[in-house]
Amino acid sequence: MDQFHIWRRKIRWNRQYKKGRWDYLKNDVEAPRYAKIIASIKQYATKQPSILDLGSGEGILRMRLEDEGIGYFLGIDFSKVSIKTASNYDFENADFQVADLHYYKPPQEFDVIVFNEAFYYINHSVRTKVINRILAKLKKDGILITSIFKEGPGCWKYFEIPELEQLEFSKVDSEKGTAYWKLGVYKKT
Ligand SMILES: C[S@@+](CC[C@H](N)C(=O)[O-])C[C@H]1O[C@@H](n2cnc3c(N)ncnc32)[C@H](O)[C@@H]1O
Structure with a gap:
């Protein structure tokens, strides 16, 4: 793995977050993706689950979750700029930490783990x-x-x-229908 390449990418993410390049993720156009993740958590996870959000960015998933629906939320991202923004929201029952997913080892067990538009960067x-x-x-x-x-x-x-049983695999269309996402839900066997 090219450490220099990863470092350069991290710098780029920080620069883009500072410039507001990813602000659009908070828009309605992207809303169906977060809504589907939240609906899947409600449908398949235990009540008030602990949730690990890998590549959490500015914490938009946490923003869209209801406070009462969460036992604990941990967001991880290697962009310190995005993690600072997420931390500043001061969400209830939530922490945000800077870490690189290539090496990250979660500190505890979780009921739900999410890769929300982050896995392909690994x-x-x-x-x-x-x-x-x-x-x-x-x-x-x-x-x-x-x-x-x-x-x-x-x-x-x-x-x-x-190690994984697929519970659901679906296509989620963006609000305007110009983009789409594929979403997989798996249970640990
Ligand atoms: C497209 S954004 C998605 C953000 C968030 N999951 C969402 O959907 O609102 C991808 C995120 O992955 C993070 N990321 C990319 N490579 C990473 C790595 N190696 N370790 C940790 N985070 C990474 C970026 O900093 C960025 O915040």
Whole structure:
């Protein structure tokens, strides 16, 4: 893995967050994606689950979740700019930490783990390793939710493994119908 490449990407994300390049994620156009993730949590997860949001950015998923629906929420992102924005919202029962998903080891077990438009940024060479590290911290019967823009070539095979049972796989259209996401919901077997 090219450390310099990852470092450069991180700098780019920080610069883009500072410039507001990702502000549009808060718009209605993107709302159906967050809504589907939240509906999946409600449908498949235990009540008031602990949720780990990998590549959380500015915490928009947490923003859209109802306070009462959450036991605990931890957002992880390697962009310190986005994590600062998320932390400044001061959400109830939530923490946000800076970490690189290539190396991240969750500190505790979670009921729900989410890759919301973040998995494809992980280098191919360590994707299996990252999934295994994350699954080790997903509770038995816990759920993993992955959202990927359009078809996500080369991504979905990492979720077709004996350790995961697919509960749902759906297509979510953006509000204006110009973009779509594929969303997989899995249970740890
Ligand atoms: C398209 S944004 C999605 C943000 C958020 N999940 C959402 O949907 O609102 C992708 C996020 O992944 C983060 N990211 C990319 N590579 C990462 C890595 N190696 N470790 C941690 N975060 C990473 C970026 O900083 C960015 O915040």
